[in-house]
Amino acid sequence: MTIHESCFDRLAAAYPNQQEHRTAWLQSWADLENGVVSRTVDWFLKNWARCPTLAEFKAETSKERDRMKIASRREQTDACSYCVSGWVVTDWEKWFAHPCEACRPEQHDRWLTGKYLPT
Numbered sequence: 001m002t003i004h005e006s007c008f009d010r011l012a013a014a015y016p017n018q019q020e021h022r023t024a025w026l027q028s029w030a031d032l033e034n035g036v037v038s039r040t041v042d043w044f045l046k047n048w049a050r051c052p053t054l055a056e057f058k059a060e061t062s063k064e065r066d067r068m069k070i071a072s073r074r075e076q077t078d079a080c081s082y083c084v085s086g087w088v089v090t091d092w093e094k095w096f097a098h099p100c101e102a103c104r105p106e107q108h109d110r111w112l113t114g115k116y117l118p119t
């Protein structure tokens with residue numbers, strides 16, 4: 001059994017009516033990473049009371065991919081020795097700081113070009 005198939009079985013265990021759409025679901029997942037499919041299934045099982053449509057599922061996979069990206073960046077920042085939570089402090093008294101070049105390169109680039117907006 002592939003990872004996709006076992007992910008589908010987890011979904012179908014909660015929503016048995018989906019079993020007849022197995023082939024369509026598995027085909028539509030063909031281009032998706034195992035981790036994204038698996039986490040998205042978990043997300044729906046935890047957060048939704050009904051089975052998502054295929055379109056809803058696909059839409060959520062791209063959000064899941066973003067959540068995974070943010071989580072892995074957070075891990076990088078936690079492990080980074082150049083900064084404090086993603087910030088390089090240049091003046092502790094006045095609390096001047098800028099985004100860390102090592103672990104938050106995108107924010108650092110935006111800061112360099114004056115486009116950084118704290119979120």
Ligand SMILES: [Zn+2]
Binds near residue numbers: 077080101
């Ligand atoms: Zn850093």
